[in-house]
Amino acid sequence: MNIQTLTELLEFRERRHKALIAQNKQHLLVENQGKIDEYKKLLSDKELQREIDEFNPRTYFKSMNSRKVDNRLQLDLDYLRKNFSYENGKLYAKKLGVICTWQGTTSINVTIDKVIYKASRIVYTLKTGEDIIDSDIGYKDGDYTNYSFDNLYKKG
Numbered sequence: 001m002n003i004q005t006l007t008e009l010l011e012f013r014e015r016r017h018k019a020l021i022a023q024n025k026q027h028l029l030v031e032n033q034g035k036i037d038e039y040k041k042l043l044s045d046k047e048l049q050r051e052i053d054e055f056n057p058r059t060y061f062k063s064m065n066s067r068k069v070d071n072r073l074q075l076d077l078d079y080l081r082k083n084f085s086y087e088n089g090k091l092y093a094k095k096l097g098v099i100c101t102w103q104g105t106t107s108i109n110v111t112i113d114k115v116i117y118k119a120s121r122i123v124y125t126l127k128t129g130e131d132i133i134d135s136d137i138g139y140k141d142g143d144y145t146n147y148s149f150d151n152l153y154k155k156g
Helices: 003-053 077-083 119-128
Strands: 084-087 090-093 108-112 115-118 137-139 152-154
Touching (some): 077 084, 077 119, 084 119, 090 119, 115 119, 119 137, 119 152
Antiparallel strands (some): 084 090, 108 115
């Protein structure tokens, strides 16, 4: 056997060896994909539970694009739709599925970027697509803890 034939034989064996390794890796990946997916879900469930456990409605919401209109911060409807859900008369953090309001002395509130907003204003904006800048929102039954949409009306 000459050197060229020996070199070609070694190169062929190396290519074949690499192909077998790649094939085995792919087979192992396919074979264990279910276990990998299960582990990823378990990990994400634990991360979500940790986030829920550490949830603080006064500091959780950040980075809303807001600008002042008539000396009042305007709500960003896209931000609200992305971060909040309204179900059964309650306001939830969409990602976590937990109620995201807190009770002040005269209103139920939500804090976004260290700014306090009334939950009723956020609910009204989510349901109508219109932010109330020039007036306030009233409660038909006079109870500020009842911020369900059916109980809200635009004052003035």
